[in-house]
Amino acid sequence: MALNMPEALPGGVSVPHRLSGWLARLHPWAPWIAAALAGLAVIILAWHFIAELLAHKPKAPPAPPVKVAAAVRSDVTVMQKTIGTVVSPEMVQVTAQVTGKLLKANFQEGQMVHKGDLLFQIDPAPYQAALAQAEGQLAKDAATLANARVDLARYQALSQQNAISNQQLVTQAATVKSDEGVVIADQANVQAARINLGYTRIVSPVDGKTGPIFIQPGNVIATGNVNSLVTITQMQPMKVSLMLPQNILAQIQNQLAAGQLQAVVPMPGAPGGAEKAPVDFVSNMVSASTGTIELRADFPNLDMRLVPGQTVTVSVSLADIRGAVVVPRDAVNVGPDSSFVYVLGKDGKAYSRTVKVLSDDGVHDAVQGGVAPGDKVVTDGQLRVVSGQAVRVTKSKAAPKPADAP
Numbered sequence: 001m002a003l004n005m006p007e008a009l010p011g012g013v014s015v016p017h018r019l020s021g022w023l024a025r026l027h028p029w030a031p032w033i034a035a036a037l038a039g040l041a042v043i044i045l046a047w048h049f050i051a052e053l054l055a056h057k058p059k060a061p062p063a064p065p066v067k068v069a070a071a072v073r074s075d076v077t078v079m080q081k082t083i084g085t086v087v088s089p090e091m092v093q094v095t096a097q098v099t100g101k102l103l104k105a106n107f108q109e110g111q112m113v114h115k116g117d118l119l120f121q122i123d124p125a126p127y128q129a130a131l132a133q134a135e136g137q138l139a140k141d142a143a144t145l146a147n148a149r150v151d152l153a154r155y156q157a158l159s160q161q162n163a164i165s166n167q168q169l170v171t172q173a174a175t176v177k178s179d180e181g182v183v184i185a186d187q188a189n190v191q192a193a194r195i196n197l198g199y200t201r202i203v204s205p206v207d208g209k210t211g212p213i214f215i216q217p218g219n220v221i222a223t224g225n226v227n228s229l230v231t232i233t234q235m236q237p238m239k240v241s242l243m244l245p246q247n248i249l250a251q252i253q254n255q256l257a258a259g260q261l262q263a264v265v266p267m268p269g270a271p272g273g274a275e276k277a278p279v280d281f282v283s284n285m286v287s288a289s290t291g292t293i294e295l296r297a298d299f300p301n302l303d304m305r306l307v308p309g310q311t312v313t314v315s316v317s318l319a320d321i322r323g324a325v326v327v328p329r330d331a332v333n334v335g336p337d338s339s340f341v342y343v344l345g346k347d348g349k350a351y352s353r354t355v356k357v358l359s360d361d362g363v364h365d366a367v368q369g370g371v372a373p374g375d376k377v378v379t380d381g382q383l384r385v386v387s388g389q390a391v392r393v394t395k396s397k398a399a400p401k402p403a404d405a406p
Contacts, residue, residue, distance in 0.1 A: 063392040064384035068344055069328050073373040076324040076366040077317045078359045079264070084242035084314035086306045087296070088235070090206050093228035096221045097199040098122060102229075104217045113204045113232065120202040120229055122221065127200055131193035138186035145179035152176050208232040233308055238301040240265060240277075242314045243292035251318040252295070256282060263297035264315045267305055275299050275306070279316065321358055324366035331377040332357060332365050341371055342378035342385055344393070350378055352387035 096102075100122040107113055152172045158164045211231040215221065240263060244252060255261035261279040281296035295316065299306055306312070331341045332355065339357055342350040353370030360366075371377060378385060385391060 063348075063390040064381055065394045066342075066350070066378045066381035066385060066391045067395055068376040068393055069331065069379050071325055071327045071371050071373055071375045071377055073323055074326045076321045076326060076359050076361075076364075078319040078321060078366075079315040079361055080244060080248060080318050081313065081315050082242050082244060084240045084263075084265070084312050086308055086310040086312060087239040087241050088208075088233045088308040089237065089239055089298075090208065090234040091308065092205050092208070092232045094119060094202060094205070094230050094232060095226065095228050096120075096122060096202060098127065098196050099221055100124075100126065100200065101220050102215060102217045105213055107210055109210060109212050109230075111210050112208070112235075113210055114207050115204055117204045118201055119204055119210075120217075122200040122202070124197055124200040127193065127197040131190065131197050134186065134189040134193040138183065138190050141179065141182045141186050145176070145183050148172070148176045148179045202229065204232060206232055206234055207236075208234040235304050236301050237298045238306040238308070239296050239298055240306070240312060240314060241294060241296050242316070243287075243290065243294055244316065246286045246291050246293055248318060249286070249293060252282060252293070252316075255318060260317060260320075261295075262317045263295070264317075265299070265306075265312050270303070270305065275301075315361075321366055324358060325368070325371055325373055326364050326366050327371060327377050328379050329360060329363055329365050330379045332367065333382055339367075341367070342382055342387070343371060344376040344378065344391065348390050349388055350385050350391045 103121045103123055105120055106118045113119065152169075152175075155164060155169045155172045159166065159169045209232070211233065213230050214227060215229050242263070252261065256279065259278070263277055263279050265275045266273060267275045277297040277299040279295050279297045281294075283294040286293045297314075327341060332339050333341065338354050340352050340354050343353050345351055355367040355369035355371055358366040358368055378391070381391075
């Protein structure tokens with residue numbers, strides 16, 4: 001059924017005619033109305049966004065990633081670190097004791113030699129001749145002495161028969177004494193010639209390593225030449241000399257009396273990564289200029305890693321801490337007033353705990369304070385951690401194993 005719209009309103013005016021008239025009256029205000037509507041729309045949109053911003057809550061920062069390790073209880077040795085110098089127990093400068101032509105050297109520079117090994121040979125011919133001459137003179141004078149003794153025996157027999165004067169007997173006895181003195185002098189000359197001949201063979205006085213040869217074979221060693229032919233340095237054992245401050249002298253003496261004063265030198269490649277030796281010398285005086293006292297330790301130096309004059313890092317054991325709480329050194333942070341560590345709580349948050357470092361071996365620290373055995377301490381990522389903040393554990397380190405742990 002079709003809907004018939006009225007063609008006209010009451011009064012005889014048609015609908016299209018009245019609508020067009022109304023719009024005609026509004027036409028001057030149309031731009032203003034449109035602008036008002038647009039402004040209202042902008043206000044509504046702005047209010048919507050402002051309301052959302054005001055209602056938005058800031059998101060919490062993500063938990064920083066950290067690595068942790070468990071604190072353990074262990075016996076720890078307190079070590080004092082210092083710088084030491086390697087010193088050879090024996091360093092000998094080999095010199096010639098007789099003059100002559102140097103014929104040859106029986107070793108290579110830098111070679112290990114043993115006590116008694118032949119090092120150099122000086123021309124022995126002049127000294128062999130001198131020895132033969134001394135022996136000949138001794139034989140001659142010994143024969144003269146023998147003849148004088150025979151004459152003395154004959155004079156003694158004649159004197160008993162009153163066949164000679166007493167003066168002759170006394171004179172012959174004096175001759176025998178004089179000849180005996182000559183023979184003794186000849187024997188000394190023979191011994192001196194034999195010694196000088198022995199000096200033509202220059203042997204090593206110690207076991208050690210040779211240095212460079214200063215006088216080459218072919219040269220004549222002049223009398224009074226004090227220049228050494230070579231220097232021999234003992235390499236096994238080797239001493240390490242170190243200086244420690246006098247304020248720990250009581251601890252040094254206590255450890256020495258207990259036989260527990262040890263020196264440790266880190267040495268790559270050595271068993272356990274270090275060489276250890278007992279301290280067997282403590283100086284009898286403190287240096288007035290430095291306030292330190294010298295200690296020395298003998299190292300076997302079986303692999304000859306220690307060389308005289310070498311500078312090494314040395315640690316000396318001063319005390320033992322029984323049942324100490326040990327954490328990785330990376331877990332200990334230095335604050336403005338004290339050291340501290342971050343301990344991971346059961347709620348997943350890290351809390352700062354003040355500690356006192358009792359011992360530091362470069363890898364682990366023995367601490368005293370707010371850390372107990374079994375606590376998990378932050379070892380990496382501390383710069384992003386705030387005390388009381390939640391953290392995210394990424395990969396934990398293995399529990400520390402101090403060198404003194406059983």
